[in-house]
Amino acid sequence: MEQMMIILFSAILVDNFVLSKFLGICPFLGVSKNLKTAMGMSAAVVAIMLLASAITWPIQIFLLDPLNIGFLQTLVFILVIAALVQMVETMMKKAMPPLYKALGIYLPLITTNCAVLGVTILNINKAYSFLDAMINSFGAGLGFALALFLFSGVRMRIEKSDIPKALRGLPITLVAASLVSVSFFAFKGLIENIFG
Amino acid sequence: MYVIPVRLSAINDILIPALIMLGAALLLGVLIVIVSNIFKVPRNEKKEALMDALPGANCGGCGFPGCEGYADYLLTPGANTSLCSVGGAECAREIATILGTEAVEPEKKIVVLHCQGTRDHTSPRYEYLGTQSCHSAHNLLGGPGSCTYGCLGFGDCVAACAFDALHIKDGIVHVDREKCTACGQCVKACPKKLLKLLPADATVAVRCSNEWPGARTRKVCNIGCIGCKRCVKECSVEAISMNGSLAVIDQSLCVHCGACVAVCPTKAIAELE
Structure with missing residues (x-):
């Protein structure tokens, strides 16, 4: 149990995918303009991360490793995740139209997202068990949601502020992103102190 | 001289993985086709025609969330076809043709x-x-x-x-x-x-919203309505009434004579540009 908590909270705070590992920066800057789209994107990322890990972990352990073709990992994972998201999208369109309307436009954006691919590969690299891998993916997704939630708040403040002309738009957004990222370094050592 | 550390065999190390990838890609491709065939969403041709007729501005002016929301509403019987102010009369006509109803000119x-x-x-x-x-x-x-x-x-x-x-x-x-x-x-x-x-044919308006008495309004703005009621007396069709000390023009009664513009001492009533 303690092991699981450590994995979960490390994934959310210490090893936050966006702010500590710098994965998934594109959606982090792209859809954080307002809270609604940010939360829609985050929900889609959590769902896809869980799904992708659930599919890629068995593929690596039961297919790639026994056949000794582990070097095909990246290629196979990208292929599988892209196809998976495509299928989930079509199924959702038919079975759950309201959910499709809420998440639909974000799903194609995630197919080749490095945060999703990153979590699946890290699960294998860290030699997690299947359960641990799922917890890690869930934590990574929540961490992504947290980063987007915080940053959309920051961006709404930026939008209403009087910013020097030269910094308006992307420059001030990048500066703000780096400051938010620095704030997450405060979590280094947190897990060891709580659980250690 | 560059030496390849491990001897690569063309068949075992390149061809077989390539074939595996090809097989996997083909398998997934076929799977996607099958899944999309099973979960096909029947296309609504009427709705698509409506979406084409609507301007696609997604402004929400009709009171529905975007053009798609309005198209969904239009498919219900007895729907108001003249709510799109962006598309105007032309769009209302097109919608009516698609739905086969009488065209209603939007105001x-x-x-x-x-x-x-x-x-x-x-x-x-x-x-x-x-x-x-x-x-x-x-x-x-x-x-x-x-x-x-x-x-x-x-x-x-x-x-x-x-x-x-x-x-x-x-x-x-x-x-x-x-x-x-x-x-x-x-x-x-x-x-x-x-x-x-305001109706698009309106020519004059009281272009002030200050409800303070005239003396106080004058102190803060020299083009505000001071509530002198000269326009009320001048108006031949009684289209102007007083809301406290602010004149209000009823556009449905206005005959566009411009008499109120001429008498207004502060120019608060102005012709619309």
């Missing part, structure tokens, strides 16, 4: 700012350094301008406008009649409720 409207308090006519009360938005300025003692009814000029309406029809000039907002589609988003965005939808 053409235009947004008018009920304030003329540019920087020449008003003065600042304090220096506002806060968030550059009308809503926050409005919350700080009604804004930095001398007239607390007047346009703040931070452009909350400009941000709300999807058609680039509003522009800030001399501290108040100006409406570009060519571009305005009367979707009403700016009306909702204005914290002072200064933007109002």
Whole structure:
């Protein structure tokens, strides 16, 4: 149990995918303009991360490793995740139209997202068990949601502020992103102190 | 000389993995086709025709979330086909043709700012350094301008406008009649409720919203309505009434004679540009 908590909270705070590992920066800057789209994107990322890990972990352990073709990992994972998201999208369109309307436009954006691919590969690299891998993916997704939630708040403040002309738009957004990222370094050592 | 550390075999190390990838890609491709065939969503041709007929601005002026929301509503029997102010009469006709109903001409409207308090006519009360938005300025003692009814000029309406029809000039907002589609988003965005939808054929309006008595209005703005009632007396069709000390024109009665414009001492009643 303690092991699981450590994995979960490390994934959310210490090893936050966006702010500590710098994965998934594109959606982090792209859809954080307002809270609604940010939360829609985050929900889609959590769902896809869980799904992708659930599919890629068995593929690596039961297919790639026994056949000794582990070097095909990246290629196979990208292929599988892209196809998976495509299928989930079509199924959702038919079975759950309201959910499709809420998440639909974000799903194609995630197919080749490095945060999703990153979590699946890290699960294998860290030699997690299947359960641990799922917890890690869930934590990574929540961490992504947290980063987007915080940053959309920051961006709404930026939008209403009087910013020097030269910094308006992307420059001030990048500066703000780096400051938010620095704030997450405060979590280094947190897990060891709580659980250690 | 470069030496390959491990001897690569063309068949075992290149061809087989390549074939595995090819097989996997083919398998997944076929799987996607099968899944998309099973979960096919029946296309609604009527809805697609409606979506083509609608302007696709997604402004929400009709009261539905975007053009798709309005198209969904139109498919219900007895729906109002003339709610799209952006597409206007042409769009209403097209919708009626698709649905096979009688075309209803939508009333053409235009947004008018009920304030003329540019920087020449008003003065600042304090220096506002806060968030550059009308809503926050409005919350700080009604804004930095001398007239607390007047346009703040931070452009909350400009941000709300999807058609680039509003522009800030001399501290108040100006409406570009060519571009305005009367979707009403700016009306909702204005914290002072200064933007109002008027019939497109309106020629005059009381371009002031200050309800203070004349003497007090005069102190803060020299182009505001002072409630002298000269326009009320002058109007031949009794289209003008008083709301406290602010004149109000009933556009449905107005005959566009322009007599009120001529008598207004402060020029608060003005011809619309």
